[in-house]
Amino acid sequence: MRRLAFSLAAPLGAFVLTLIVSTIALLAFGSSPTEAYGDMLSHAAKLETQVDILNRATPFYLSAVAAAIGFRMNLFNIGVEGQYLMGFLFAAQVGSMVNLPQVLHIFVIMATAMIVSSLYAGLAGILKTTRGVNEVISTIMLNSIAVGGLIAWLQQEWQADLGENFSSTALGTNEIAESGLLPTINGIVEIFTREVGQGKELTGMFLIAIAVGVAYYVLLNRTRFGFDLRASGINPFAARAGGVPPKRMVLAAMMLSGAVAGLIGMVELAERGKFPPDPIQGLGFAGIGVALLGRNNPGGMAFAAILFAFLDVSSGVLDSTGAASREIATIMQGIVLLTAVIAYGVANRLRERDEAREAAEALSANAEVVPA
Amino acid sequence: MRDTLERLPAWARWALYAAIGVFLLTAVQTISDTERLTQVATAREMLRFAVPIFLAGLGGLFSERAGVVNIGLEGMLILGMWFGAWGSIEYGAWWGLLIGVLGGMIGGLLHAIATVTFQVDHIISGVAINILAPALARYLSEEIWESPTTSPRTSAVGDWDVPFLAGGTIFGWESPDWLLSIANQEWWYVSDVAQLSRGLLRGTSWVSIIAIALVPLTAWLIWRTRFGLRLRICGEKPSAGEAQGINIIRYKYIAVIISGGLAGLGGAFISTELSGLFQGGNSAGRGFIGLAALIFGNWRPGGVLLGALLFGYVFGLDLRDLDGTASHAMLLVTAIAFAGVAAWAYTRRRTTDTILAGVLGGGALFWWFIADTVPSWWSNTLPYVIVLLVLVFFSQRLRMPAALGQPYRRGET
Incomplete structure (x- = not known):
């Protein structure tokens, strides 16, 4: 009971603190907090907005799972950003070059994304296992190498030949044939609700993200590999003594993390059918935030992903109602993250203290029973 | 030979390294077009x-010397x-710098509260700050300048030409520009040194001068006080400190x-001197590169500056190198550097490294x-690759x- 209270108090406290800070931020510039929050909530009540929120939550969630796989063994894969963009770009290029039956075409595209991202993450793993290079530094460097160098260059190399139809919206890699695009799953949504309007489409990646979440849970909690992974995270020396090869685990965790990261870009690929000149960036870093907020727990991360997506999407309405600047949503994301991280730390310490006291009481109680 | 090197005073040793570096560049340039x-x-x-890479790296030095990893440098930047x-627009250039600080x-205070008081993992807190900071900047920009990404023009604190060496003025009297005269002689190597030095001494922002002055100041502060x-x-x-x-x-x-x-x-x-306005995304990961410079420089002030200048050289060269020559x-320079590393590893009998x-x-x-020019990714990725190689x-x-x-935690060992 007390434990449950501890684990619920932390996110709740973070949420309240975030509301307070963002209310202050709104008041400071003369916006009405009730109006702004009200607009966001009523906007989010619409089915079309909810579809948008799920579309946004999907890459957040995948990105969070990718980061969480590393976190569970104390491995900081800060490089999800670069990894998924590399996978996305290669998948878009490979997908546009082949023409296959639908299932196979989609499989080839996703496999390409996962393999490329996984190999790119594996580079950091190899540097760590063979040379002891800290993965935080190497993944940050690999991010910059990918985003600033390789991707910018490959985008030019693989730019679709537009001929006379040149326009800035047509920039990007060659379009992927219809057979390579993951179908939308509006049909499934509409079984439960009304018809989705405004041409909004729920991406099929949503189902894949759920599957990834389930697989993540099973892998970590029900398999030998997951046990080894968690053991290495909690105490690498004990794990090693228990026969878990540390180097192989680092490499495996890194590559698995990268493989999941490869799926992040598939949402945008399905929506736009190519690698656009201006892909959404920052999903990798946001995913780290979602993983932290959700405490690497599959359910917690799903909740956090939806929260982040809700803030992102529903704040869009503020542009039209004018109740506040929509940037308030990003602030709330940042603050909820920082306060939650602190709150979890505090809750952990309180619980440890609690357990220590309980143990001490139990010991002294025993001591009385034992005759002197 | 290593003993002789180490007996030299620091400034002489650095000057020697710089001279060797320029010699290498000049030699390569002689056989390149x-x-x-x-x-x-x-x-x-x-x-x-x-300069911004160095300042971020020096910031990292203070934090990490005190045991706190600072991935949040990018956000603080x-x-x-x-x-x-904002300060520059509202109150003028010098106030802008101060308000930026x-x-x-x-x-930094946020990071300290999270990591020192609440013992949040340093990396995690840093990532949170890196997410929060750009969000805050966007929000404030939108509210104050009505654009989430750009500000009006800012004012800069101005720059300085060093008298005699680079033709600066003293009380209205224009001094001679000695380095320019040497550069114009087109003496092999000597003129090259003069040109590079003149680039550092002419039109130098006061912030750059402050930054360079911070090297000896930090070294003194860290080692001597x-x-x-x-x-x-x-x-x-x-x-141990607590026990004292x-x-x-x-x-x-x-x-x-x-x-x-x-x-x-x-x-x-970056905003007041380099771009002349605030622009979202203009940090371009310099906070992270600063962290790299810190590692490259082995957590020492002079080393951080060396790392920052090396990265700055590669970026700066690329900026003006439109035809890729x-x-x-730089490929040849890299090859020579690798040869040096191989020789160094060989003397230490490290076969794999060699x-x-x-x-x-x-x-x-x-x-x-085989190539006459190289694609853009080569110079865009070189600084980061250098860091990885140094670590390797x-x-x-x-x-x-x-x-x-x-x-x-207080009271725990």
Whole structure:
């Protein structure tokens, strides 16, 4: 009971603190907090907005799972950003070059994304296992190498030949044939609700993200590999003594993390059918935030992903109602993250203290029973 | 020979390294079809790129010497960019710098609260700050300048030409420009040195001058003062410091706040001096590169500057290298550097390293032979690749603070 209270108090406290800070931020510039929050909530009540929120939550969630796989063994894969963009770009290029039956075409595209991202993450793993290079530094460097160098260059190399139809919206890699695009799953949504309007489409990646979440849970909690992974995270020396090869685990965790990261870009690929000149960036870093907020727990991360997506999407309405600047949503994301991280730390310490006291009481109680 | 080197005073040793570096560049340039490697403008761009990287790296030095990993430098830099621009617009250039520093300090304070008081994992807190800072900058921009990404023009603190060496004026009298006359002689090597030096000494921003002055100042502070000793104890063995009665928590706070302030100064430099306005995304990961410079420089002030100048050189060269010939010449420089690494590894009987460096150097040399120009990714990725290579080859020679990243609680060992 007390434990449950501890684990619920932390996110709740973070949420309240975030509301307070963002209310202050709104008041400071003369916006009405009730109006702004009200607009966001009523906007989010619409089915079309909810579809948008799920579309946004999907890459957040995948990105969070990718980061969480590393976190569970104390491995900081800060490089999800670069990894998924590399996978996305290669998948878009490979997908546009082949023409296959639908299932196979989609499989080839996703496999390409996962393999490329996984190999790119594996580079950091190899540097760590063979040379002891800290993965935080190497993944940050690999991010910059990918985003600033390789991707910018490959985008030019693989730019679709537009001929006379040149326009800035047509920039990007060659379009992927219809057979390579993951179908939308509006049909499934509409079984439960009304018809989705405004041409909004729920991406099929949503189902894949759920599957990834389930697989993540099973892998970590029900398999030998997951046990080894968690053991290495909690105490690498004990794990090693228990026969878990540390180097192989680092490499495996890194590559698995990268493989999941490869799926992040598939949402945008399905929506736009190519690698656009201006892909959404920052999903990798946001995913780290979602993983932290959700405490690497599959359910917690799903909740956090939806929260982040809700803030992102529903704040869009503020542009039209004018109740506040929509940037308030990003602030709330940042603050909820920082306060939650602190709150979890505090809750952990309180619980440890609690357990220590309980143990001490139990010991002294025993001591009385034992005759002197 | 190593003993002789180590007996030299620091300034002489650095001057010698610089002279050897320029000699290498000049030699490569002689057999290449480019003149950009030693041009005045190359040196100027190098410095402009290097200053924010250096300031961020120096910020990292304060924080990490006190045992706190600071991935949040990028966010603090962004806060400095925004507050620097705002201060510059509202109150003028010098106030802008100061307010930028204060903005960065806010980021540092947040990081200190999270990591020192609440013992949040340093990386995690840093990532949170990196998400929060750009969000805050966007929000404030939108509310104050009605655009989430750009500000109006800012004012800069101006620059300075060094008299005699680079033709600066003293009380209205224009002094001779000695380096220009030497450069115009077109003496091999000598004129190249003159050109590069002139790029550093002419039109130098006051912020750059402050930044360079921070190297000896920080070295003195860290190695020669009581404050520095206590700061380092926080990063090496906080429990020992505590036993001496040092308030570890207080020193860690001070260090991380200074760290944020320096990154903030770097950010203010970017918006007021480099771009002339605040622009979202203009930080371009310099906070992260600063962190790389810190590691490259082995957690020492002079080393951080060297790393920043090296990265700045590569970025600055690329900026003006429209036809790719200078980047091509850099391939040969890289090959020579690898040869040096291979030789060094060979004398230490490290066979794998020798072979690895040899193969990489051979690859660079081969590429240099078969191609006339190189694609853009080569110079855009070179700085980051250098960091990875330094870590691959020299990680055993790097010595980070012993208690770096470890949580500290009063009364625990």
